[in-house]
Amino acid sequence: xxxIGRAVSVGLRRSLPMAMxxxxxxxxxxxxxxxxxxxxxxxxxxxxxxxxxxxxxxLLGLLNVLTVHLRRIIKREGGWIYSIALVSIAxxxxxxxxxxxxxxxxxxxxxxxxxxxQAATFSLLAFFVATAAYRGLRVRSLEAxxxxxxxxxxxxxxxxxxRYLGEFVPALKDWILNVPSTAGVRGIIIGxxxxxxxxxxxxxMGFDRPYTSxxxxxx
Amino acid sequence: xxxxxxxxxxxxxTQCGARLLPLGVSPSEVPLEPLRPAEQSTPSRxxxxxxxxxxxxxxxxxxxxxxxxxxxxxxxxxxxxRKLEATPVGGLAEEAAGAEKLERGELPDWLELPPDxxxxxxxxxxxxxxxxxxxxxxxxWLEALRPEPEEGVEEPAQAxxxxxxxxxxxxxxxxxxxxxxxxxxxxxxxxxxVAPSTAAQERAELFGAVVREPARPGVMIAQRRRVETLAxxxxxxxxxxxxxxxxxxxxxxxxxWSETNMTVTGGTTAMYEAIEGxxxxxxxxxxxxxxxxxxxxxxxxxxxVLNHLLERGAQVISVSLTPExxxxxxxxxxxxxxxxxxxxxxxxQTLGYVVxxxxxxxxxxxxxxxxxxxxxxxxxxxxxxxxxxxxAPEYLRLWLEQVQGPYGIPMVAGVSATADPFARPYYRNExxxxxxxxxxxxxxxxxxxxxxxxxxxxLAGMDSQSVVHVxxxxxxxxxxVAYFGGRLRGRKSG
Amino acid sequence: MGFLxxxxxxxxxxxxxxxMFALLLPFFPLLLIVNRRxxxxxxxxxxxxxxxxxxxxxxxxxxxSGRSAHVSMGTGGIGTGATAESLAALNVLxxxxxxxxxxxxxxxxxxxxxxxxxxxxxxxxxARVAQGYPESNDPGCVRFVSSDKVAYAAGVMDILGxxxxxxxxxxxxxxxxxxxxxxxxxxxxxxxxxxTTSPQILPFxxxxxxxxxxxxxxxxxxxxxxxxxxxxASLAVQDWLRSAIILTILIGILVRxxx
Numbered sequence: 001x002x003x004i005g006r007a008v009s010v011g012l013r014r015s016l017p018m019a020m021x022x023x024x025x026x027x028x029x030x031x032x033x034x035x036x037x038x039x040x041x042x043x044x045x046x047x048x049x050x051x052x053x054x055x056x057x058x059l060l061g062l063l064n065v066l067t068v069h070l071r072r073i074i075k076r077e078g079g080w081i082y083s084i085a086l087v088s089i090a091x092x093x094x095x096x097x098x099x100x101x102x103x104x105x106x107x108x109x110x111x112x113x114x115x116x117x118q119a120a121t122f123s124l125l126a127f128f129v130a131t132a133a134y135r136g137l138r139v140r141s142l143e144a145x146x147x148x149x150x151x152x153x154x155x156x157x158x159x160x161x162x163r164y165l166g167e168f169v170p171a172l173k174d175w176i177l178n179v180p181s182t183a184g185v186r187g188i189i190i191g192x193x194x195x196x197x198x199x200x201x202x203x204x205m206g207f208d209r210p211y212t213s214x215x216x217x218x219x
Numbered sequence: 220x221x222x223x224x225x226x227x228x229x230x231x232x233t234q235c236g237a238r239l240l241p242l243g244v245s246p247s248e249v250p251l252e253p254l255r256p257a258e259q260s261t262p263s264r265x266x267x268x269x270x271x272x273x274x275x276x277x278x279x280x281x282x283x284x285x286x287x288x289x290x291x292x293x294x295x296x297x298x299x300x301r302k303l304e305a306t307p308v309g310g311l312a313e314e315a316a317g318a319e320k321l322e323r324g325e326l327p328d329w330l331e332l333p334p335d336x337x338x339x340x341x342x343x344x345x346x347x348x349x350x351x352x353x354x355x356x357x358x359x360w361l362e363a364l365r366p367e368p369e370e371g372v373e374e375p376a377q378a379x380x381x382x383x384x385x386x387x388x389x390x391x392x393x394x395x396x397x398x399x400x401x402x403x404x405x406x407x408x409x410x411x412x413v414a415p416s417t418a419a420q421e422r423a424e425l426f427g428a429v430v431r432e433p434a435r436p437g438v439m440i441a442q443r444r445r446v447e448t449l450a451x452x453x454x455x456x457x458x459x460x461x462x463x464x465x466x467x468x469x470x471x472x473x474x475x476w477s478e479t480n481m482t483v484t485g486g487t488t489a490m491y492e493a494i495e496g497x498x499x500x501x502x503x504x505x506x507x508x509x510x511x512x513x514x515x516x517x518x519x520x521x522x523x524v525l526n527h528l529l530e531r532g533a534q535v536i537s538v539s540l541t542p543e544x545x546x547x548x549x550x551x552x553x554x555x556x557x558x559x560x561x562x563x564x565x566x567x568q569t570l571g572y573v574v575x576x577x578x579x580x581x582x583x584x585x586x587x588x589x590x591x592x593x594x595x596x597x598x599x600x601x602x603x604x605x606x607x608x609x610x611a612p613e614y615l616r617l618w619l620e621q622v623q624g625p626y627g628i629p630m631v632a633g634v635s636a637t638a639d640p641f642a643r644p645y646y647r648n649e650x651x652x653x654x655x656x657x658x659x660x661x662x663x664x665x666x667x668x669x670x671x672x673x674x675x676x677x678l679a680g681m682d683s684q685s686v687v688h689v690x691x692x693x694x695x696x697x698x699x700v701a702y703f704g705g706r707l708r709g710r711k712s713g
Numbered sequence: 714m715g716f717l718x719x720x721x722x723x724x725x726x727x728x729x730x731x732x733m734f735a736l737l738l739p740f741f742p743l744l745l746i747v748n749r750r751x752x753x754x755x756x757x758x759x760x761x762x763x764x765x766x767x768x769x770x771x772x773x774x775x776x777x778s779g780r781s782a783h784v785s786m787g788t789g790g791i792g793t794g795a796t797a798e799s800l801a802a803l804n805v806l807x808x809x810x811x812x813x814x815x816x817x818x819x820x821x822x823x824x825x826x827x828x829x830x831x832x833x834x835x836x837x838x839x840a841r842v843a844q845g846y847p848e849s850n851d852p853g854c855v856r857f858v859s860s861d862k863v864a865y866a867a868g869v870m871d872i873l874g875x876x877x878x879x880x881x882x883x884x885x886x887x888x889x890x891x892x893x894x895x896x897x898x899x900x901x902x903x904x905x906x907x908x909t910t911s912p913q914i915l916p917f918x919x920x921x922x923x924x925x926x927x928x929x930x931x932x933x934x935x936x937x938x939x940x941x942x943x944x945x946a947s948l949a950v951q952d953w954l955r956s957a958i959i960l961t962i963l964i965g966i967l968v969r970x971x972x
Contacts (some may be wrong), residue, residue: 029737033730050792051574054828057790060825061857068923079875110546115511118543118863122512125889127459128464128896129917130691134458134698135899136920147919148699152692158662159685160477170482177639178647185640185912187494188928192910194954195932196797198947201740203800207748207943208935210791210803210832417940422815427818430772451900512863512889586864611888612913613794624729637913 018206026047055159150176233297244600265496354617357387365390372573460696465690469682478674479682486646490631490656491606494524499532501603502596504587504628506580506618507539507548509610513635514547519664519677520633521608523565525555528606535567536587536596540579544570581621599615605630611643619645619653629655636660740950748946756945762922764906765937770902771880772812780879781819784809785869785894786833787877787885787909790826794799795886798910799829800958801931802809802885803836808881808938814849819873822855826867866890870897883907883922884931887914895921 024046031043069083094116096105139145156162157173223232230239296304382392415423480596497503505525509517528535537552539545549569556567563569573579587596596602605628609615615632623630632654634642639659646657658667660683664677741827752755756866775782786802789795802914802934806822820837824830834855841850858868881898883956887909898905899921907918908926929951935944 009277025863033734034918054790054792057827058826058860061830061860064830064857065859068856079871090259101592107546110543115514115543116548118511118861119514121863121867121893122889123515125892126687127462129891130458130694131455131460131689132892132896132917132920134454134694138696138702148695151916152695155688155692159688160681161480161685161689165480168847169785169913174484181640182643182647186644188910188912188915189641190958191951191955193930194638194897194951195801195910195929197737197740198744198951199800199932201744201795202943202947205741205744207744208800210800297831423767425773425812425816428769429776430775455900510862514830612911620729640912703771 014212017211018209021209021211022204022206025200029204031082236300238273241662280499297486303687328594361388361391364392366392393476395647433437445568461690461694462687464487465686466683469686470680474682475679477685478678481665481669481678482683483657483666484663486657486659487663488656488670489646490633491527491667491670492522493533493629493631493655494527494606496530497528497533497603501531501533502601503533503535503604503606505537505606505608506583506614506616507537507544507545507608508541509635510541510543511547513610513637516635516661516664517608518547518551518611518669519634519661519675520658521551522555523664523667523671523673524608524633524677525657526558526673527667529555529559529561530567533603536570537567538583539572540617541610542572544608544610545569580618581625584626586624592686599626599628599691602628604628607632609634609638609642611635612638615642615645623653631656631658632665633658634660636662659672721894722965723837737807740952743950743953744943744946748943751949753851753940756940758950759933759937759945759948762926762937764908764926764930765934767904767924768809768882768906768938769812769874771882771906772816772818775879775906776812776816776818779881780877781821782813782905783869783872783876783878783883784820784822785881785883785885785959786822786824786829787883787887788825788865788890789886790824790827790828791832791929793826793874796932798884798886799826803829803832803935804934804939804944805835805882805884805931807840808934810837814844814846815881816843820854821876823858823865824855824874825858825862825867827857827860836891848920854951862884862888862890868894869894873897876905881905881907883909884926884934885909888909889914889917892917892921907951 027039028043028046031039039079066087069087071077072083073080073087093106093109096109097103099105133151137144137148137151139148151167154173154176156165157169157176162173197209203210221443223235225239231237231676278703295309383389383394388394416523505521505528507517508523521603525535535552538547541547552567552690554568556562556565559566561567570583573583582637584599586604587602588598599622605618606629607615607618609618609632612634615634618630622628632642632645634657636659640658642654642659646654658664661677661680664675667679668675668678719830747906747913760925772782784806787795787798789799791799793799802922810820810822812818822833824833824838829925834852837855838847839851841847856868856872858865870877871896878898881893881895881903883905884907890912891909891914895905895907905922906921906924906926908928908931909915909918910928910931912928915927917924918927931950933944935941936948
């Protein structure tokens with residue numbers, strides 16, 4: 001009896017998640033292509049369920065952050081002072097957000113802390129682009145030469161200085177952006193679309209099972 | 220025979236009682252000696268140094284000196300021997316006890332050949348020949364294997380084995396010969412090559428990679444990093460200072476060179492004309508889908524376009540697929556609205572952040588049409604234009620796929636500079652004309668300000684951006700000069 | 714064509730959706746057929762992708778030096794628009810985790826979307842169990858940093874700058890924060906392999922990474938690194954469909970040019 005139970009349990013553990021994933025995935029696909037009331041209703045239900053599950057996953061993530069940093073504080077590992085700052089600020093924002101996301105506290109935190117910090121961090125991109133260009137855009141091959149020339153022409157042609165150097169500079173920049181750049185981007189987009197479809201089809205057909213452990217997979 | 224080794228001089232096996240002979244002597248050369256287990260005294264020591272151990276070897280133990288003879292005679296022999304001694308054998312024991320003691324090399328009477336043995340043999344052979352003594356009988360099934368000899372017919376080759384040439388089994392194939400089997404050397408069977416599994420292959424490659432790598436002590440690694448950090452950080456700080464100066468100095472100097480030397484691209488012009496062509500009171504849906512990271516270039520775009528829309532008398536409905544976009548756009552709307560004397564709800568409406576990014580655009584239009592989110596819109600056909608401010612290309616794609624395609628509503632877009640390569644195919648698509656106009660980055664905002672005739676922060680930043688671009692180009696050139704200089708130095712020294 | 718449009722319209726399928734359906738439908742039977750063929754005839758030859766080949770070297774260097782390897786799985790998650798990229802990142806993590814479990818290399822994996830965090834943890838744990846070292850599993854090796862992209866970048870920059878990392882692998886869905894992270898890695902002399910599907914981020918990948926995976930190459934991780942039959946089969950099917958698309962484009966060009 002115990003053996004039968006164990007066999008049933010193993011079978012369910014392997015097949016049930018796969019069956020659910022295939023069934024719900026197929027339903028969502030049908031919902032996208034066909035406009036039928038019952039399918040639409042089911043598809044909408046599963047979409048809403050996903051939002052709820054992702055919200056709980058956010059809670060899990062928050063617990064993980066707090067756990068990692070609390071452990072660092074307790075064990076006095078490197079940078080534990082900053083972990084104290086992180087945990088304190090997280091608790092302050094959580095408490096400030098209790099009245100709601102549009103509350104005065106959250107709005108103040110966003111306007112005076114989050115927005116300036118995000119803008120400042122992204123402003124580092126300009127400096128990092130410069131150092132990356134200095135280090136990475138070296139003419140090691142013909143392809144690299146084409147890359148460097150294109151980068152120089154577009155950088156100069158994008159700003160009014162380019163027109164000052166000559167009418168051909170912005171015209172060349174426009175041609176580069178409209179023709180080879182667009183063509184390359186389209187090619188990459190088509191390839192990425194095929195790869196995305198392949199990934200989805202593998203999950204739909206049960207070849208890929210990221211929702212089960214490896215030892216249950218037959219791959 | 221139990222193959223138990225014994226030292227020289229021992230004549231009887233202490234385990235099984237078998238008679239032991241010296242190596243090199245065949246059994247026929249040595250006369251049998253009667254076994255005297257009960258009366259045998261302790262074996263004397265031989266010249267070869269046989270060691271006598273007074274241990275009981277009957278239990279299978281082997282002493283340190285191999286082939287130890289046991290001490291007998293006083294009842295301490297092996298168990299089988301003690302059993303034999305204990306078992307009464309009747310007259311046999313008496314006979315054995317009374318038997319004559321044989322000399323060395325002397326056979327007992329019952330083994331000795333009679334003097335007329337040879338005569339008896341020859342007579343028996345004659346009798347067998349005369350009387351036809353029957354051969355020893357073999358079972359009928361074995362007899363059936365003996366082939367009938369046929370004249371003139373060659374027996375086909377069979378794989379049954381050799382034919383016995385003599386003895387009772389003469390003529391029968393397939394009998395088991397002892398000697399050939401013992402003499403045949405075993406041929407090794409070639410083993411089929413086994414293909415290693417993928418996992419084993421990977422592990423082997425990893426092991427090979429690890430073994431091939433030269434050993435590098437940890438201390439050396441740390442020292443190398445420190446030296447590189449010092450040199451690299453100096454160059455890096457120089458670049459940062461150059462860039463900072465390039466960005467700040469034109470602003471401090473109040474330079475307006477770009478205003479007079481700037482050209483407007485076709486995409487921005489098309490966007491301006493699309494908004495310029497709107498009738499009075501047209502409903503325009505504006506979506507602010509950007510985060511603070513790209514707000515530096517998106518907010519000037521939003522400001523100048525919203526200004527143009529309110530100037531044209533359009534009814535603006537503002538939404539956002541990102542929470543940050545909703546907050547940032549509210550500030551811009553309030554500023555621009557106030558400059559035109561509008562309050563919330565008069566010339567514009569803010570619907571805020573729409574939850575569910577993936578289905579957001581479609582949900583917005585359907586809600587506007589059916590759920591009465593706005594009094595201005597009764598259906599999707601009431602929306603004259605969609606203006607999308609996309610900080611990332613996925614937001615633009617969502618609006619194009621879910622609203623512009625299915626509903627066919629005209630659409631223009633302002634995108635960040637990094638999203639431009641993705642957005643451009645939609646503007647260049649002359650067949651379906653998905654985007655009627657496209658504005659890119661801070662440059663696009665500056666171009667729009669130029670077209671509008673109202674200089675704003677975008678135009679003011681153009682000189683700074685121009686100098687920064689030139690600085691980056693110079694850094695690229697300097698980097699390549701340093702690279703080729705290093706290679707030339709390497710060749711000369713090498 | 715009009716009849717077809719009417720039929721499709723009655724079924725509730727728009728024209729664009731019909732085109733998508735036509736592209737999606739051949740995948741299912743082709744994948745089955747090619748998967749079976751590969752099982753019968755063996756693995757087909759693949760063109761070398763330097764990013765995956767060099768990844769082995771970098772992991773070996775990290776093992777030799779006793780430092781750790783960092784895997785950044787991007788800012789996407791399961792159930793978002795970047796699910797495919799996140800699954801590709803999971804394949805890379807699976808390979809790195811298997812190598813790490815076999816050689817004792819420390820791995821740090823960072824995620825930005827909380828939906829990816831438990832799946833990544835499971836992948837790392839299963840790798841250790843498969844190698845026979847379940848007790849060596851450290852739940853803290855997979856870290857959820859932040860769902861905000863900038864905060865995620867700042868957290869990973871801290872890890873690369875202050876923890877003893879030798880090798881940095883960045884595969885998944887990234888935005889502009891890619892350059893923030895990769896530049897810190899380059900500054901600290903880390904060996905870096907990275908790739909993303911976003912065309913606007915690829916210019917950041919090339920100058921800052923030692924090896925680049927361009928676009929759909931990240932979806933080939935399961936075939937190149939793990940050797941899974943279904944991944945090899947889907948690569949083959951993608952190639953066939955890509956050829957069909959190229960042929961259609963060429964025919965379309967000819968028709969439009971001649972018309």
